Amino acid sequence: MIAIIDYGMGNLRSVQKAFEKVGYRAEVVQEPARVGQARGIVLPGVGAFRDAMENLKAAGLDRAVKEALAAGKPFLGICLGLQLLFEISEEFGSTPGLGIFPGWVRRLRWGVKIPHMGWNSVYFQKETPLTRGISDGAQFYFVHSYYVDPGEQDLVAGVTTYGQPFTSMVNRGNVFGIQFHPEKSSTLGLKILQNFGELVAKC
Template identity: 50%
Template sequence: MIAIVDYGMGNLHSVSRAVERLGYKPTVTANKDSLLQADGIILPGVGAFGDAMEMLRASGLDHVLRTAAERGIPLLGICLGMQLLFHESEEYGIHKGLSLLPGRVVRFAGDSYKVPHMGWNQVTWLQPSSVLTSSLVEGHVYFVHSYYVEVEEATDLIATCPYGGVEVAAIVGRSNVYGMQFHPEKSGELGLQLLRSFLELCHTRVHETP
């Protein structure tokens, strides 16, 4: 079972439909036991970082997600969900994140380019042998965001996208924790292929777990 975290701030329907299209069973849930028993977890997100963390803390889901990550359950953050994986964000003040990956969320300067970063942009694999990108050809995916992650550890960067003079962290990952700044469910065939790679990782883990 693939759990999609329902905390009031995500594109739950579009992500759920994409998972179904790929032949997997999604469950949209805020139930703590269901999340900890899932084969994999997807954390979507739309809105402000501080509001999202407040919702997660109020429901206790922040602790559940940390526990799931510690237990080795594959976790994928999408868009704002990816940003929540990091230490903190400067969006409308300083807010602490889930601290599953080291890094900080900052705003695009926007002096000579449009903010938010919205539309289709080319991604470049920094780790072409990653479980997410292996055998996939680089291409365009769909972004909508005004803030991006300054990743502390270069080894956590799987793919980047140039925008506004910045190499934006497009895909990140360490151990069983992954993030995509773009929307894979809205990114055509490449987006679905990347999402399939994550779902296959979840499936493989289940069959390898004694």
């Protein structure tokens, strides 16, 4: 079972339905114990970084995520779920994240319209199981005002340009993060989720 973590941020049902469409069972869960029972973890989300961290901590889900990662379970962070993997967000001054990866979450600037909303290309920086069968430069759907600035270059798995290039995918081991929304990205978005499901099935 793939656990989609419900911490009160985002349209979780659309992610669940997308997994079901590609043939993988996914459940929306709120309890840390259910996260621990899952074979794969998805942390989606939209909204404010600080509110998200407060909700995760209040429910004990921050610890559940860290324990799942320590156990080597496949993990996918989507949009805000990607950003929460990092140490600090500059939203509301400075807000600590989960600290799984080194780096900052920064606001888009560069004279572009915020939020960044719509289709844009992702250029892969390394091969990952998540992008198997997807061409470099493929387009996905974005909705965000902040982006991740990894502290280690080898984390960067994909880059997108919006005013300037920014990191739109990260990967280390079984941990993946994507800034775009696969559940809103048509066929290629479903392929991303299918690839993640296949990875979970092998573990």
